[in-house]
Amino acid sequence: MDIQDLRIFRTVAHHGSISKAASILNYVQSSVTTRIQHLEKELHTPLLHRHNRGISLTSAGRILLSYADKILPLFDEAQKAFEYTSTPSGSLIIGAIESTATVRLPLLFSNYHEQYPDVDITLVTNTSEELIRALLKCEIDCAFVAGNVDHPEIVQETVFHEQLVFVTHPIHPPIKELKDLYDSKLYLYRPGCYYRLKLESWLQDEGIIPTKINELGNLDIILNCVRAGLGVALMVKTFAEPYEANGLVRCHPIPKKDATVTTSFIYRRDNIMEPMLKLLEDTIKHEGIESQHKFVI
Helix, strand or coil, X not given: CCHHHHHHHHHHHHHCCHHHHHHHHCXXXXXXXXXXXXXXXXXXXXXXXXXXXXXXXXXXXXXXXXXXXXXXXXHHHHHHHCCCCCCCCEEEEEEECHHHHHHCHHHHHHHHHHHCCCEEEEEEECCHHHHHHHHHCCCCCEEEEXXXXXXXXXXXXXXXXXXXXXXXXXXXXXXCCHHHHCCCCEEEECCCXXXXXXXXXXXXXXXXXXXXXXXXXXXXXXXXXXXXXXXXXXXXXXXXXXXXXXXXXXXXXXXXXXXXXXXXXXXXXXXXXXXXXXXXXXXXXXXXXXXXXXXXC
């Protein structure tokens, strides 16, 4: 089975269109059709249903796609493994929770790029839960996530600690106990956020069931709502403190012993891009000495 035939089939299957696959792969449409027919002949079974609305997979096509989704990423990684030279090059897809991406990573990436300009970094932001899932599916190469990750396929290093705080309008009265939140509208990040899970656990322990929740998917929007006096948010202090320094918000210490949380740098144990990741890890360690933020790796 030719690897390029498999790649063509996978592209057709994912996009549901021979013409679209041809455009993406820079092939003429007849060549794509011929390669698919070659695969079908080799496997002695039809892989596609062809109809007026386009194409759909046969049962055999669905089986082949499940293998193609595993084989092709591994094949690409195997090629990359032999591309390393004394000067690292290639691409790294790095995931991060939004607060870390905003506060911690710009300087880190700048310094890494200065040292290794041929490494192309793509940043993907999401919740910790979704980033871990993406890492296990090989959709990203590494990630910065909140909390500890206990999984046999994942290597983790604690890179820094974050202090969680409640953030309010500047004239909001002090929040001394969690019950002070009872009548407040809570602005929370979407499900899968580690910090949100912490807050929900604290409230559950106190027997508090919040009735006013506004769920948003962007920390800047959440912060602007808080600045406008619309409610209370839970954030890492490093994200909110520049706004507090300008008198735009107020940060309230959280009356909980576990209000300090870790941020971990994680990657797959079997990731063959380890040399490039090791260089990134070394940059993180160096930032621990040079940066005002205290890395503890």
